[in-house]
Structure formats: C-alpha cells, structure tokens
Amino acid sequence: MSRNEFDPQILSRFAANRTSRRRFIGGGAAAAAALAMGGSFLAACSSDNKSATGGTSTHEGPASGTLRISNWPLYMADGFVADFQKATGITVDYKEDFNDPEQWFAKVKEPLSRKQDIGADLAVMPTFLMVRLHNLGWLNDISDASLPNKKNLRPDLLEASADPGRKFSAPYMSGLVGVAYNRSATGRDITKIEDLWDPAFKGRVSLFSDVQDGLGMIMLSQGNSIDKPTTETVNKAIDLVREQKDKGQIRRFTGNDYASDLAAGNIAVAQAYSGDVVQLQADNPDLKFVVPESGATTFVDNMVIPYTTQNQKAAEAWINYVYDRANYARLVAFVHGVPVLSDMTDELNKVDPEAAKNPWINPSKDVLDKSKGWGPLTDEQSKQYGDAYAAVTGG
Amino acid sequence: MAGAATSNRQRSKLAPYLMILPALAYLGIFFVVPFFSLARTSLSSSGGSVYLPTLEFNWDFGNYLEAFSHYQDQIIRTFVYALVATVLCVLLAFPLAYVIAFKAGRYKNLILGLVILPFFVTFLIRTIAWKTILADDGWVVGALGSVGLLPSEGRLLSTSWAVIGGLTYNWIIFMILPLYVSLEKIDPRLMEASKDLYSTNRRSFTKVILPLSMPGVLAGSLLVFIPASGDFINADYLGSTQTTMIGNVIQKQFLVVKDYPAAAALSMVLMLIILVGVLLYTRALGTEDLV
Numbered sequence: 001m002s003r004n005e006f007d008p009q010i011l012s013r014f015a016a017n018r019t020s021r022r023r024f025i026g027g028g029a030a031a032a033a034a035l036a037m038g039g040s041f042l043a044a045c046s047s048d049n050k051s052a053t054g055g056t057s058t059h060e061g062p063a064s065g066t067l068r069i070s071n072w073p074l075y076m077a078d079g080f081v082a083d084f085q086k087a088t089g090i091t092v093d094y095k096e097d098f099n100d101p102e103q104w105f106a107k108v109k110e111p112l113s114r115k116q117d118i119g120a121d122l123a124v125m126p127t128f129l130m131v132r133l134h135n136l137g138w139l140n141d142i143s144d145a146s147l148p149n150k151k152n153l154r155p156d157l158l159e160a161s162a163d164p165g166r167k168f169s170a171p172y173m174s175g176l177v178g179v180a181y182n183r184s185a186t187g188r189d190i191t192k193i194e195d196l197w198d199p200a201f202k203g204r205v206s207l208f209s210d211v212q213d214g215l216g217m218i219m220l221s222q223g224n225s226i227d228k229p230t231t232e233t234v235n236k237a238i239d240l241v242r243e244q245k246d247k248g249q250i251r252r253f254t255g256n257d258y259a260s261d262l263a264a265g266n267i268a269v270a271q272a273y274s275g276d277v278v279q280l281q282a283d284n285p286d287l288k289f290v291v292p293e294s295g296a297t298t299f300v301d302n303m304v305i306p307y308t309t310q311n312q313k314a315a316e317a318w319i320n321y322v323y324d325r326a327n328y329a330r331l332v333a334f335v336h337g338v339p340v341l342s343d344m345t346d347e348l349n350k351v352d353p354e355a356a357k358n359p360w361i362n363p364s365k366d367v368l369d370k371s372k373g374w375g376p377l378t379d380e381q382s383k384q385y386g387d388a389y390a391a392v393t394g395g
Numbered sequence: 396m397a398g399a400a401t402s403n404r405q406r407s408k409l410a411p412y413l414m415i416l417p418a419l420a421y422l423g424i425f426f427v428v429p430f431f432s433l434a435r436t437s438l439s440s441s442g443g444s445v446y447l448p449t450l451e452f453n454w455d456f457g458n459y460l461e462a463f464s465h466y467q468d469q470i471i472r473t474f475v476y477a478l479v480a481t482v483l484c485v486l487l488a489f490p491l492a493y494v495i496a497f498k499a500g501r502y503k504n505l506i507l508g509l510v511i512l513p514f515f516v517t518f519l520i521r522t523i524a525w526k527t528i529l530a531d532d533g534w535v536v537g538a539l540g541s542v543g544l545l546p547s548e549g550r551l552l553s554t555s556w557a558v559i560g561g562l563t564y565n566w567i568i569f570m571i572l573p574l575y576v577s578l579e580k581i582d583p584r585l586m587e588a589s590k591d592l593y594s595t596n597r598r599s600f601t602k603v604i605l606p607l608s609m610p611g612v613l614a615g616s617l618l619v620f621i622p623a624s625g626d627f628i629n630a631d632y633l634g635s636t637q638t639t640m641i642g643n644v645i646q647k648q649f650l651v652v653k654d655y656p657a658a659a660a661l662s663m664v665l666m667l668i669i670l671v672g673v674l675l676y677t678r679a680l681g682t683e684d685l686v
Contacts, residue, residue: 102651105446113447132446203548203635204531209651251553251635265532266552379445387652391465394639394647 063313068093070120072301075173077334084321090314095120100255101129101210102386108306112138117308122315127162128212128374128382130169130302135379139168140305146316149323152341157300161376169302170319173337176360176371177213178296180272184286185265192293193221196269202249204268206261207241209253209393211385212374214271215241216297220372226297227375234385242392253393262287273299274360275336289360295370300340326350338363437659450655458660466644466661473641474668476555476630477623480562484570484619485612487563492574492611493604497583510571522561522632529557529633553635561629569618577611578604613680617673624669641665 073096081092098104104125108118112133125133133139144150150158150166157171181190186201196205208214215237216226222240224233244250251267252258259276261267263284277289303322305315321327329347332339333355339348348356355361363371377385440455441448463470495506513521528535529552536552539545548554581604589599627642634640641661648658 100650102653106650106653109446136446203550203553245636248548248635248637253636260526264527264530266526266530383445387654390647390652393636394644394651 063088063090063311063317065311065314066091066093067311067314067318068095068119068121069318070095070098070123072096072098072124075124075301075335077330080327080330080334083327084318087321088314088317090311090317092318098123098125101126105129105132112136112306112308115308117310118306120306121309121311122303122305122318124172124301124303126212127160127169127300127302128377130304131162131376132379132382133304133306134163134168138307140307140309140312141168142166142170142305142319143316146313147320147323149320152323152325152328152343154340154342157340160300160373169304170323171340172301172303172322173331173335174298174300174340175337176274176291176296176363176367177208177217177299178272178274178289178291179217179269180262180277180280180287180289181269182262182265182267182284182286183288185268189288190269190290193218197244197249199249201268202247203251204266205244205250206252206254206258206267206270207250207393208258208271209255209389211382211389213297213299214253214393215385215389216372216374217271217292217295220297221292221294223294225375226372229375229377229381229385231381231384235388238388238392241389245392274338278336278358278360291367291370295372296367298338298371298373300373332361336361433659433662436655437663439656441654441656446653448653455656458656459664461657462660462664466641469639469641469644470664470668472638473624473665474672476559476562476640477620477626479559480566480623481570481616481620483559483563484567485616488567488570488574488615489608489612492571492578495575496578496581507575510568514568518565519628522565522628525557525561525564525633526552552633553638555634555638557633558630558638558640561633562623562626565626565629566619566623569622570615573614573618574608574611577608577614581607609680613677616676621669621673625665 067090069092071094075096076094081094084090085092111118113136130139147170150170153166153171157174158166160166160171163169179190179193179196183189185204190196195201196207211234212226215234218237218240219226219229219233222233222236224236241250252261254261254270256273256276258267258270258272259280262270262272263280272289274289277287281287303315303319305312309315322331323341325341325344325347328339328341329344329351332344332348333352336355336358338361345356345362348361359367435452436450437458438454438456439450439452440458441450443449491510495503495510499506527533530536531550531552536545536550539551540549545551546554546556551557585603585607586599589603594602625642627640627646630638630640630643641664645658645661645665648654648661652658
C-alpha cells in the first residue's frame with residue numbers, strides 16, 4: 001500500500017460512522033431537502049428581523065441567549081452541540097443549510113446588502129466566499145479577547161494571506177482535493193492528471209464545477225502556480241477541460257455529489273475530497289484516493305460572523321469552544337478533515353487512536369509539500385474565472 | 396319589491412366576477428408582476444460592483460441575441476427532448492387510458508389508484524431511483540448489452556435516452572388522466588353504431604374514438620410538453636455534460652454566474668417558444684372542448 005492510500009484498519013471504524021459523510025451524501029441530501037421543502041427552506045434563509053432568537057450582542061457580561069449556526073450537512077460530531085449548550089448555557093439553533101457556496105451567496109446577498117438578518121449568527125464557508133463577504137463589508141471582526149484558544153490555531157493558517165492574523169475568520173476544517181478512482185473500473189492505478197484523459201475512461205470521469213477545486217490541480221499539472229493565478233493560466237486549464245468535455249470524456253461536473261456515482265461504478269475517475277473517500281472505502285475497498293504527481297490542492301472551511309449577527313458574543317464563545325483541542329479532536333474524528341489546530345496528535349489519540357494514525361488526517365510532509373492552496377484573488381478575478389468556467393460546466 | 400329584485404339581479408351579475416377575483420388576484424401577484432419584472436430584467440444591463448451589480452433598464456436586446464447565439468444547442472435539444480417525451484407519453488398513455496376507460500370494469504378505480512400511487516413519492520427521489528436502475532453496472536444495462544440493444548455509448552445513464560426516459564416517466568401521469576377523462580366521456584353506443592354501419596374495429600377507432608379523444612390528447616400534450624421543456628432535474632441527474640437542457644443553463648445563470656439579465660432573457664425565450672408552439676398546436680387540433 002502506498003503512502004497515499006488509506007489504512008484499511010481505519011476504514012472499518014469509519015464504516016460505522018455513516019453519519020459523517022458530509023460531502024458525500026450531504027450535498028445531495030441538502031439539495032433534495034432544499035427542493036422538497038421549498039418554501040420553508042427559503043424561509044430559513046430569508047430576512048426576518050423579528051426572529052425570536054438571542055439578544056443583540058453586547059460587550060458586557062458572559063455570552064448567553066440563542067446562537068444560530070449555518071453549517072454544511074453532516075459536518076458535526078454527535079453530541080457536540082449539546083455539550084456546548086451544557087458548558088455555556090447558550091441555546092444553539094444548529095442548521096445544516098449550507099450546501100453550495102454560490103447558491104448560498106445568491107440567496108443571502110439581497111438581505112445582507114440591506115443589512116437584514118439572514119437567520120444565522122455564524123456560518124461555515126470556504127475561503128473564497130469568506131473573502132468576498134469581507135470585501136463587501138458584511139463580516140464582523142472576531143474579538144481576540146473572547147478567543148483565548150486561538151493560540152491553538154496552526155501558524156500557517158493564522159497567517160494565511162486571505163486573512164493575516166485571522167481578524168474576521170476562524171478556520172473550521174481543512175482537507176485535500178485530489179483524485180479518487182474505482183480500481184475495478186479503471187483496471188489500473190491512477191497517478192497523474194493526464195490519466196483522467198485516457199480514452200479508456202471516456203464518459204466515466206467527473207470534475208468539480210467549483211473553479212478552485214476543479215481547475216487547481218489541472219493548473220498544477222500544466223506546470224502553473226495557483227498561488228499567483230493569471231487569466232492566461234486559468235484559461236489554459238479551462239481550454240483543456242472544454243476540449244475533454246467536447247470529446248465526451250467528462251460525464252458530469254459535480255459538487256459534493258460525485259461520490260455516489262463513483263461508488264456505484266458509473267464514474268471511474270473523479271476529482272474528490274480526501275475525507276469522502278475514506279468513508280466510501282468502508283463500503284467499497286476498490287476506491288482509492290491519490291495526490292496526483294503534479295500535486296493536489298487544499299481547501300479550508302472557515303467560521304465567520306455576518307454583520308447582521310444577533311449574538312456576536314455567543315458566536316465567539318462557540319469558536320473558542322471549537323478551538324479547545326479536546327473538543328476539536330471529537331470533531332476531527334467525526335468529520336475526518338485535516339485539523340486546523342496544531343499538535344492534535346495527543347488529543348486525537350485519546351478520542352480515536354486510529355484517526356491519529358491516518359495519513360490524511362495527519363498528512364505526511366511529502367503530501368503536504370505536494371498540496372497547494374490558492375492565492376488571494378480580487379473580486380474581478382474571482383468573477384471572471386468563475387464565469388469562464390461556468391460557461392464550460394453549465395452548457 | 397322591484398328594487399330588491401334589481402339589486403338581486405345586479406348581485407347575480409356581479410357574482411361571476413366576485414368568484415374569479417381570488418384567482419385573478421393570485422395571478423396578478425404571482426404571475427403578472429413577476430412576469431413584468433422578468434421581462435424588464437431581460438432587457439436590462441448590469442453594471443456597478445462585481446457582486447452587487449445594479450440593473451439598468453435600457454432595452455438591451457443584446458441579451459436575447461446572446462441567449463440565442465450561446466445556447467442555441469441547448470434550446471434545440473430542450474424542445475427535441477420535450478417533444479419526444481410528449482410523443483412517448485401519448486403512445487404509452489393512450490392504450491392504458493383506453494383500457495381503464497373501456498375494459499377495466501370494476502378494476503377501474505384500482506388501476507387509476509395504481510397509476511397515481513408512484514406520485515406520492517417525491518419527484519426528486521423517483522428521478523434518483525432511476526440512477527440506480529440504469530447504473531452502468533446494473534442489471535438493465537447488462538441485460539440490454541447481452542442482446543445487443545445498448546446505445547452506442549455502451550451505457551444508458553448519462554445519455555439522451557435516459558433524460559428523455561426520465562421526462563416521460565415523470566410527466567406521464569399528466570397525459571394519462573386527461574386522456575382517461577376524455578375517453579371515459581365517449582358514449583359506447585357510438586362505437587356500437589359504427590359497428591352497425593359495418594365499420595371495422597380499426598375504422599371505429601380512427602373515425603370515432605380518436606377524434607373524440609383529441610381534447611384529451613391536446614390537454615395531455617400541453618401538460619407534459621410545457622413542464623418537460625422547463626425541467627432541469629432529469630438532465631441534471633440522468634444526463635451528462637452533453638445533454639444539458641435550457642433549464643440547467645437558466646439555473647446556472649441565476650444561481651452561480653448570477654447574470655440575471657442573461658438568465659431572464661433565456662427564460663423569456665423559453666416561454667415565447669413554448670407559447671408559439673402551443674398556439675400552433677392548438678390551432679391544428681382545435682380548442683373548443685379542452686378536456
């Protein structure tokens with residue numbers, strides 16, 4: 001077994017952990033819920049200044065009242081919210097209503113632009129979206145004084161170029177974006193991006209529709225940097241994707257919903273999130289996750305406090321609670337992401353020794369060296385790249 | 396006395412208007428107002444900041460030209476799919492509705508109940524179930540492959556046929572019910588009369604049953620074709636990157652790219668084409684007796 005594959009012993013434990021399939025079932029389930037529930041789902045996201053929750057944030061006294069959290073589906077450990085409520089006396093209204101960043105933004109941008117409540121005091125989102133909201137002036141700063149546990153944050157994330165010093169954002173979970181394949185469908189190992197274009201896999205490849213997760217590893221394979229992307233390098237990757245799409249090589253552009261097709265054997269090779277594949281392997285040992293030779297990309301999901309929050313102090317108390325290593329170990333053991341706190345091995349060993357040994361939860365230096373994060377983009381760049389890629393993925 | 400009679404008469408004259416008032420108000424608020432808003436957006440151009448663009452209404456017909464030139468493939472594909480699905484619905488639903496109306500006897504209600512039963516399950520779940528049935532490694536593909544009936548791609552899922560099949564399956568109930576209603580209304584004595592006049596079974600069908608069931612065919616076709624044209628779920632779950640319909644493009648333009656004028660123009664184009672198609676169709680088949 002290569003270093004880039006998962007330990008089968010860990011898999012059996014994850015098999016029991018079906019509810020943590022966040023990116024896998026989560027995407028589809030939330031989309032289904034959104035469609036099925038229609039009005040009520042939208043109502044949850046609509047502006048409602050009267051929502052009978054928590055008091056307006058004050059700077060006096062301890063945090064209290066109600067805290068409304070919007071997070072991705074299945075991105076939470078069992079009992080975590082209840083324990084937070086017990087420890088702090090804060091009531092949590094926890095919603096798994098964050099599924100697709102762009103669609104979430106499409107829903108909240110009108111109320112937020114009018115400074116109307118969006119039904120969330122704290123939300124978890126990828127870096128690019130948090131930067132966008134910050135640039136629009138829609139995020140509150142997070143007070144360092146309320147966050148003694150901030151010292152536990154990984155130094156590289158604390159000084160990330162997207163938010164140096166982490167003034168308005170608090171990393172929640174990180175992970176790798178690489179390639180997953182169904183060994184019984186491919187009949188061979190996949191090691192590099194070029195393998196995705198093998199005519200043998202025609203119509204059985206899926207790519208992410210998200211610009212950063214989808215194009216990042218392709219740009220790396222073309223010898224380009226994603227730390228300082230340019231229109232030229234992004235377009236070069238888009239051109240390649242368009243060419244492969246027109247050939248019929250690419251079956252679907254996906255969000256988090258690639259995994260069911262991969263497990264079912266409809267997709268042979270997919271761009272994938274590391275944590276998902278761990279969980280899928282429990283049911284299907286033929287599935288493998290690799291960091292392509294040219295490198296993988298990383299993602300970071302962050303907790304942010306919208307400027308319409310009705311309970312800033314409770315939101316900060318939540319972040320501080322998450323940043324306690326013992327508490328955070330429970331989250332990691334459930335979600336299987338790469339921790340955003342440093343030195344997690346001891347605490348993980350207490351909660352889940354197998355997870356502590358997992359190469360994807362504690363990635364090796366080799367893997368980390370090959371994994372790159374996107375550099376900061378201006379709004380214009382983000383929009384331009386997003387539209388250009390959407391023209392390929394949407395039509 | 397006379398005064399009371401007049402006011403009664405006036406009231407009864409007003410009654411129909413009062414009765415349609417709620418429906419009119421509903422249409423006004425939820426159709427007319429959004430329609431004008433959509434039409435206005437489709438003729439606007441966006442400017443200002445990247446993520447909070449301001450829409451300026453300036454009769455920008457360029458949005459329509461762009462919609463046509465960029466997405467003509469998807470527009471054509473959409474109407475081909477919807478048309479094929481509608482024809483398939485007629486072919487599948489007619490014999491079924493005929494049997495229910497004329498041959499089912501005391502099982503009529505049972506069969507009608509069975510027809511409606513699957514629709515108690517949500518649309519989305521039924522569509523996703525087809526992914527499992529049509530999976531590349533599934534038994535359907537295996538069975539068809541072994542008798543050499545697979546499409547050229549060597550699979551069923553993520554092909555045009557899967558999308559058309561999904562559309563047919565999801566909307567067929569809207570064909571069966573109107574067809575059943577119009578067939579059920581046909582007086583059986585008309586068929587007896589045609590037999591008395593030495594008509595063959597086939598001639599009885601083409602000269603009596605078919606013309607009298609046309610209102611059902613017409614209503615069913617509209618009820619299937621219109622929603623199938625705007626559908627994006629089937630193409631999303633059962634299709635591939637080669638089978639996107641105009642609904643998928645509109646969804647992406649509204650929610651991901653957030654180019655509202657382009658999305659609105661595409662929606663207007665979709666509506667206009669459906670409207671023209673429906674007008675031509677109803678002219679050809681006649682509309683005096685819808686259902």
